[in-house]
Amino acid sequence: MVQINQSKHKYISVIPTKNMKLTTLRKFCKRTFLLSFFLLSSFAFSQITLSGKVVDSKTANIIVDPLIVVTQSDKEVKVDPSGNFSVSLPSGSYTLEVYAEGYNDQIQNLELNQDTSVSIQLVPKEEKSEQAKSSDLRISDIVLTKKTKKVDIASPQMGINKLDGAQIKEMPAVLGESDVIKSLTMLPGVTTGGESSGGFNVRGGAEDQNQVMQDNAMLYNTTHLFGFFSVFHPDAVESLDLYKGSIPARYGGRIASVLDVRLKEGNQDSLRVMGGIGTVSSRIMAEGPIQKGKSSFMVAGRSSYAHLFLPLFDNPNSARFSDLTLKTDFDLSPKDHLSVNSYLSRDVFLFEESISNNYGNIVLGTNWQRKISPNLTSNAHLSYTKFFYNLELDFLGLEFNSNMSHLKADLGFRHKISPNFSLDYGLGATYYDENPGTLNPFGSNSQVVPEQFQHKLGLESALYLSAEHKVDPKLNISYGLRYSMFQRLGPFTTLDYINGPIGVGPDGKYIKGAYKGELSYGNGEVLASFDGLEPRFGLSYQFNENNSLKAAYNKSTQYIHLISNTTSSTPLDIWELSNPFVQPQRADQISLGYFSNLDKGMYSLEIESYYKRTKNRLDYIDGAQLIAEKYIEQQILPGIARSYGIEFLFRKNRGDLTGWIAYTLSRAEQKSYNLGLGDLGVGEGVYYTSNQDRTHDLTLTGMYKLNDRWRFATNFVYQTGKPFSLVNSAYYFEGIYAGNFGQRNDSRIPDYHRLDLSATYTPPGNRPTKWLHLDSYKKEWVFSIYNVYNRHNYTSINFNQNEDTLQPQIVGTYIFGIVPSVTFNFEF
Structure with missing residues (x-):
């Protein structure tokens, strides 16, 4: 079912249907360079922009790292940390395929003749009986093959590690509680200052050289009980990115890494x-x-x-x-x-x-x-x-x-x-x-x-x-x-x-x-x-x-x-x-x-x-x-x-x-x-x-x-x-x-x-x-x-x-x- 709200742009609420075809393509980033702006801007104006957001149909929470495929154009679309995506296409008919771990797959046909915004609501998978699960095994294997999270070999970004809340909770942790920072130390290039330290070191850097943020707000001390626990509540964390190599220009103020929670x-x-x-x-x-x-x-x-x-x-x-x-x-x-x-x-x-x-x-x-x-x-x-x-x-x-x-x-x-x-x-x-x-x-x-x-x-x-x-x-x-x-x-x-x-x-x-x-220097003096x-x-x-x-x-x-x-x-x-x-x-x-x-x-x-x-x-x-x-x-x-x-x-x-x-x-x-x-x-x-x-x-x-x-x-x-x-x-x-x-x-x-x-x-x-x-x-x-x-x-x-x-x-x-x-x- 498709609902259209009339405004300057179209806002479409896409509701999943049954018996959806299961396909997928590789994920890679389609981006360009500033110096090409004047050469490519004329092409940009001839394109139609399809944008939107991917959320949970029951909770309205953003869905971390879904896979979105525009079939006819052989394009996959990258979703930002806020759940938003955007892709430019010529006018015409397209099939939008959306996949996310733990959710039913969704396929929707769209007719694009102007800039269009869609709200994609994925339905969580319900528990099935053992018999139903057995009958779905072959189809599930095919889907898993298509939806496997591969290394993003196309993106120029390197030195980045990503974890979501579910991955962190699966790891063993001291005293029975999942720990964000201790989970990071299981990745290459990240070490700890010791069992009494909740901080971390990245590529030989000191702990003060890490910029640690929670919803963009910076933190100075990241430990409880002198390092036995970290300050991040495991059930409240949606996802995290650790940049230890090519840190994006939007981040600054630290020289070793950025931890964006x-x-x-x-x-x-x-x-x-x-x-x-x-x-x-x-x-x-x-x-x-x-x-x-x-x-x-x-x-x-x-x-x-x-x-x-x-x-x-x-x-x-x-x-x-x-x-x-x-x-x-x-x-x-x-x-x-x-x-x-x-x-x-x-x-x-x-x-x-x-x-x-x-x-x-x-x-x-x-x-x-x-x-x-x-x-x-x-x-x-x-x-x-x-x-x-x-x-x-x-x-x-x-x-x-x-x-x-x-x-x-x-x-x-x-x-x-x-x-x-x-x-x-x-x-x-x-x-x-x-x-x-x-x-x-x-x-x-x-x-x-x-x-x-x-x-x-x-x-x-x-x-x-x-x-x-x-x-x-x-x-x-x-x-x-x-x-x-x-x-x-x-x-x-x-x-x-x-x-x-x-x-x-x-x-x-x-x-x-x-x-x-x-x-002596006065008030406000440099x-x-x-x-x-x-x-x-x-x-x-x-x-x-x-x-x-x-x-x-x-x-x-x-x-x-x-x-x-x-x-x-x-x-x-x-x-x-x-x-x-x-x-x-x-x-x-x-x-x-x-x-x-x-x-x-x-x-x-x-x-x-x-x-x-x-x-x-x-x-x-x-x-x-x-x-x-x-x-x-x-x-x-x-x-x-x-x-x-x-x-x-x-x-x-x-x-x-x-x-x-x-x-x-x-x-x-x-x-x-x-x-x-x-x-x-x-x-x-x-x-x-x-x-x-x-x-x-x-x-x-x-x-x-x-x-x-x-x-x-x-x-x-x-x-x-x-x-x-x-x-x-x-x-x-x-x-x-x-x-x-x-x-x-x-x-x-x-x-x-x-x-x-x-x-x-x-x-x-x-x-x-x-x-x-x-x-x-x-x-x-x-x-x-x-x-x-x-x-x-x-x-x-x-x-x-x-x-x-x-x-x-x-x-x-x-x-x-x-x-x-x-x-x-x-x-x-």
């Missing part, structure tokens, strides 16, 4: 509730209509409760977290969509009633998407983000508070000029306000003098333009240019150094630089200003329909820095804005890759190599004191970082058994500049392995569907141990032993490896539940074992003195051994 839209038709009850934490998510068919809400929350049981074991410590995610969506008109989202989180840690620590995130954002024409879409974004940290030390009578916040605004456009090229362009700005710390007395006997460290203010702005161009059937190219600028703003007072913030003592060690006074051009380029050359070669170049700039002397980020780490003494980080990356689909898409192979060089990467001097340091430039040195490697990813895409093998061989190094004062720099001025170096990184992920009731999954991870500085001798002084350290990062922690298993049991169900007055009720049990063979993977190795023997010793610390868990998931 998109939240689900709420159900516009009916109320739906799902959640899970686990051994350590529980979660719940509810979605439903505000005004049926026009607006919706989605609210999701999590809370841990393991701290309630600790007193039973005479354990005086406590650790807990909670978070809340809220999103509302409004279809203001056929052309306008508005979403408003917020996120709140809080972690609390108490150690022997003498140390109290809490930290969290506050995020509020809005996105407005407008379809100006079938070929032009605008996206406006506004968000506020704040990360706060509080520490109370009873034994010192001290309270420390700090926070990092920013206000971000963006406006972007996507413009399809013709079937062979499209443009992305826009602008944006971010205003930073950092409170490095406030010291207050804690307790009636405290001797602490209150002190407020100076706020640090900055403004970052950018313009960008990028294009994608299909030159011929074999060659696709993309290129773009981003211009960014940063201004460090007053009020602020700094020291007027004589020869810089760091000097060299008689023993050759670094000391604080001498100064002759202070320099302390320092930086800018730069950031070109982006990529190309893909297809040898045939199953094999291609890709190459990319990416230049990026980062104006904020995370100062840390630990191997993984912690909430107490210090953010620093670029200023007269701290230059912005600038990175250049080149990459080359080979991509192949094998056995009609049953398997796929991706091989990528890269080389990245970063200027002005900060490092700390030996013995640096970073906490409560008013002039942090006296503790750090600029330098150069470089990383290079090769990544392999082999996937099995279809069948009851699916999964992948990922391997990365890489190197990450850095060195500091010398100051020209007779010093050699950190590590005597030569390259040394950085904290993020992992020579070998191997992961195996497998998922097996035994039947409709049982599913199994497994992970195996192996990584070279992370570098650290080892004590090579010790001396006795005034009753204690002190260590002499060797060169920076001259040793390694023992190699990291573990095996995880999970089994999911789905009881017979999806039937009405009378006592709850529900039309349907689904449930499942998830049984998982993290670290099956109880490997003690050390997160750190430290030098100290044994309390009993008073002898020096080296002690390793690990977080997890074997961790079994059971989770009950429900949905109604």
Whole structure:
């Protein structure tokens, strides 16, 4: 059935019919290049634009990565993250075929004589009897072959990994809950800072070099319970994209990667509730209509409760977290969509009633998407983000508070000029306000003098333009240019150094630089200003329909820095804005890759190599004191970082058994500049392995569907141990032993490896539940074992003195051994 609404353009609601023919074609991107605009624009005006959106017929949620085929033109259409698609065609009769995993296929005949917009509503597949399923086996095999998600060999985009919520939930996870960030570490080129870290490292980059966004709003801290959980609610996540190679020009401000996480839209038709009850934490998510068919809400929350049981074991410590995610969506008109989202989180840690620590995130954002024409879409974004940290030390009578916040605004456009090229362009700005710390007395006997460290203010702005161009059937190219600028703003007072913030003592060690006074800057006055051009380029050359070669170049700039002397980020780490003494980080990356689909898409192979060089990467001097340091430039040195490697990813895409093998061989190094004062720099001025170096990184992920009731999954991870500085001798002084350290990062922690298993049991169900007055009720049990063979993977190795023997010793610390868990998931 086809319904037509009369307006400037036609808006057609396509309702699926029965007995639809099952066909498909390969998916590839039809885009063009800016310099061809005037040559091809006349052709563009002779074309008719077919555009629209693909949604779930029951929930009105967007459908991630559907396959759309225009049969008569032999074209497949790419769908953007918002579910929108657009394709230019000559006037005439066409057959539109739409496929998506978990939905009934849809075929619809269309007559195009003017620009037309369609709303495609796919119906979820219903459960069938065993007999019906058996009779459909042959036809299902044919359909699966056609709809297999192959490697996109035509797109010039490389160094990108995509996951949806369903894939993340199938992976085993610690403590029975799916984890977005830990799922990413199963992919090539992505490693973790350790089991106590919820952050991640990409191609040898540090954790602060990753731009992490949730519905376009940036996040600073991505962990709960010091890394045991990530901040993303697994039931609220629709999909994610991780860019680690050729980062599109619309992204900026970080130099290693971009993690773009998109939240689900709420159900516009009916109320739906799902959640899970686990051994350590529980979660719940509810979605439903505000005004049926026009607006919706989605609210999701999590809370841990393991701290309630600790007193039973005479354990005086406590650790807990909670978070809340809220999103509302409004279809203001056929052309306008508005979403408003917020996120709140809080972690609390108490150690022997003498140390109290809490930290969290506050995020509020809005996105407005407008379809100006079938070929032009605008996206406006506004968000506020704040990360706060509080520490109370009873034994010192001290309270420390700090926070990092920013206000971000963006406006972007996507413009399809013709079937062979499209443009992305826009602008944006971010205003930073950092409170490095406030010291207050804690307790009636405290001797602490209150002190407020100076706020640090900055403004970052950018313009960008990028294009994608299909030159011929074999060659696709993309290129773009981003211009960014940063201004460090007053009020602020700094020291007027004589020869810089760091000097060299008689023993050759670094000391604080001498100064002759202070320099004061007024409100809004510019302390320092930086800018730069950031070109982006990529190309893909297809040898045939199953094999291609890709190459990319990416230049990026980062104006904020995370100062840390630990191997993984912690909430107490210090953010620093670029200023007269701290230059912005600038990175250049080149990459080359080979991509192949094998056995009609049953398997796929991706091989990528890269080389990245970063200027002005900060490092700390030996013995640096970073906490409560008013002039942090006296503790750090600029330098150069470089990383290079090769990544392999082999996937099995279809069948009851699916999964992948990922391997990365890489190197990450850095060195500091010398100051020209007779010093050699950190590590005597030569390259040394950085904290993020992992020579070998191997992961195996497998998922097996035994039947409709049982599913199994497994992970195996192996990584070279992370570098650290080892004590090579010790001396006795005034009753204690002190260590002499060797060169920076001259040793390694023992190699990291573990095996995880999970089994999911789905009881017979999806039937009405009378006592709850529900039309349907689904449930499942998830049984998982993290670290099956109880490997003690050390997160750190430290030098100290044994309390009993008073002898020096080296002690390793690990977080997890074997961790079994059971989770009950429900949905109604």
